[in-house]
Amino acid sequence: MSAASARTQASTKPAPSPALPTAEQHGIKEHSDGRFGYVPVQTRSARFKSVNAADFAAVTGREAVWKYSPVARFTDLTAGELDGSTYEYTVTDAPGVTVDWVGRDDARIGTAGLPEERASANAWTTFERALAITVTGEDEKEITLSRANLGSAPRAAHTIIEARPFSHATVILQNNGDARLSENVEIILGDSANLTVITVQEWNADAVQLASHFATIGRDARLKHIVVSLGGSIVRVNPAVHLAGPGSDTELLGLYFADAGQHLEQQVYVDHIAPHTRSRVTYKGALQGAGARTVWIGDVLIGPGASGTDSYEQNRNLVLSEGTRADSVPNLEIETGDILGAGHASATGRFDDEQLFYLQSRGITEDEARRLVVRGFLSEVVQKIGSRPLEDRLHAAIEAELAVTEVR
Template identity: 65%
Template sequence: MAVGTEAAPDTTAQRLGIVAHSDGPFVPVQTRSERPKSTLHDDFAAVEAWQTEWKLTPIDRIRDLIDGPLDGSPYPIQYPDVAHTTVEWIDRTDARIGSAGIPEERAAANGWSSFEKALRIAIEGEPESLTVTRAAMGSAARAAHVLVEAAPQSKGLVILDSRGSAALTENVEIVVGEGAHLTVVSLQEWDDDARHLASHFASIGKDGKLTHIVVSLGGSIVRVNPSAHLAGEGSDAELLGVYFADAGQHLEQRVYVHHDAPHTRSRVTYKGALNGEGARTVWVGDVLIGPRAVGTDTYEQNRNLVLSEGTRADSIPNLEIQTGDIVGAGHASATGRFDDEHLFYLQSRGIPEAEARRLVVLGFLIEVVQRIPEPVLQARLVSALVAELEGAA
């Protein structure tokens, strides 16, 4: 009698023998890489407050950005003429669209389904820094798509500077070519009424390095979800963030790093401060070390400084390892108030209490700002943080 051979299970749920719940067909996703992906809004279930991706987000305040119609036409931008860089609008059917990643949730898919043209920013060689400013997005619900490409062996800095009013759902793709070193700064200095949902997808080639820095200071609700796919051997990712939440402000970051090739490295550092009634921050960090990613070296951390009563900081680090052959992996999270010893030390040197507090907070946050390789922008952000701290005094 011939003996049949069953097909090998091809998902984590099948390998673990997980079946549908008795009260419905739902089977939990067992690994971060198996989340559903699609560029179509209707391929995702309706957003509900109990869902893992949305339970910490005030979805009623952004429902129109998740499900409503979005204006996907090109918008006003400003940028200098920098040699060895290209800034252009390309059609949504361009073959380069989708090369870094595609949405894993409904809001990002709504933005993807709605944009008409993508803003392409390309660098070659070693150009000077390039700043692209968006300051006239308007208050109507809008979709946007940005593609940043670093040619193989290139080295550059791209700053995406967002200001003014906005109701924006966008996707940002970042493609780092083989051996390229790219720094991308995403600066959210929106007006107080702005709402902004963004998903960033980065793909890093062999021996490439991406430094990705998120700075969120303005806006009513700002949710930026960066993901980095270390796709080539020896690729490297530094994902950094700094944020300051005022009364009633919601600032959210969900970071995902996927080590998918051998001998890759990543570091994630996000720091934030909260002040005022209803100030809220959310940070979720996911690191997945895939079965091929031998020799991985990774560490993620989130630190929050609470400056007043009535604030809330959620910080959730996650680490998933699918191979035993790694250099190191770890994560850390901490939320707390001032270090009284630092405060006492400064006051004992004759510094008034209010000034001492500002110095302690600025020293806490400045670590990330100093990683931006652009002195003019550094100075501008230090001034913005000082202004925030003046309001916290």
């Protein structure tokens, strides 16, 4: 067997791990009156992982990872056959950045993370070639990779973004048009790399996207990961970031605006593994229209070896009309007492009356005052993106949303 074949088997077809921890873990024992032998998963990192869709049970919607999702509307992505062939894309040029299709035997595949649910595993099982974006060079650079012709048939995709040691870049993944897509994105940062990854979802109204992003960050490297979800019927982008190198740092930002009937979901996982790591998570969204639904779940795990961790996560939702629903679930696990700080916050509500009164007292109409509050609320995330053309375009997109929104 060649070395490449061995790597392929190790990275894409690992032996399935136990779906549940043993009874000896954490000193937990089964109930004496039940004798069922069931011990629930005790920590976020212990979830079952596999690259094979057949290793996962059929999705029912009762699972922890699916209980907030309209699973009946995308069974073709969780249980059906997917088209894993290559697709059309356009990309801007930048020195030190290459974009190529690579085979499933590429050594990088499987190094950033593995699927924890069936849709992700189905895409992993099916994709034929991965699109690899490789960044080198210490000079700051920016590229935009756009997809707009994925079609309406169920499709799988796999993307690798590798930032070599000491490299510095911004990678924008722009999504438009029709899609029924399940995909995995692996983000790999070498030591002292500085990478910003921005994924922008401006799909057509009927599009469905289920995306799992996996990232591993090396020593003293920094990842800024930004999710912007504006278009599509169902959009679910779940980033999982592993702070594997000492001194590694991540900032996870999210911006979403849900209209009537839209389901926008993000399940965020930050895994502090190495010592002296730092993470900041800020997701903000607005909802308007009957049936608008957003879901944010934030899991932070500070492992036993992550001494000196500094972590904070927050989610804020602004409700603009009746008939909307925002679910916000922050979770924090700490397995060491030697940390700098850790915390989380979540809030969902209507307008602040004092803000509105202040603006109206200066001659601004109530309608415009409400729109100013929404702009300011969402602009906090937009202004942290770091790409001026994209920031301007997102400000314009927010203005377009507000132009057709009855803010009450």
